[in-house]
Amino acid sequence: MARHTAANAVPPVDGTELGNLLDDLAGCHPGIDLIRDGLRLIALDQHTPDTTQTLVAYLAGSAGADILTAIGQTVAHLTSPDTNPALRTLPDDQQKTAQHHGENLVHHLADPDLHQHASEAAAAIDGI
Structure with a gap:
């Protein structure tokens, strides 16, 4: 059921599943804090149907060309001793x-089925 607010204001995320998750991720690394801030901004910003559709597709709706895939590639980068010298001491x-699991993540995140719901949501917003 839709939550309506006065003058169509975007409701806060505090106390929601998203807000609680973003709070739980605080303080690990400045890069994670930037990601948290970006996700919070996206969630709280005013959008048009067109920007909403685009954001949904960019976040998770296009296997190989979305943020979900970029996260997988980042994990693979971090778990490879070829690209993360800290692991060379292990x-x-x-x-x-570690490298094998990072590569498996990339493989699994490339599965189009994982991106299908976001892709279909974006298409539905676009009227397709």
């Missing part, structure tokens, strides 16, 4: 295991 088997 034993070889740990390095290989």
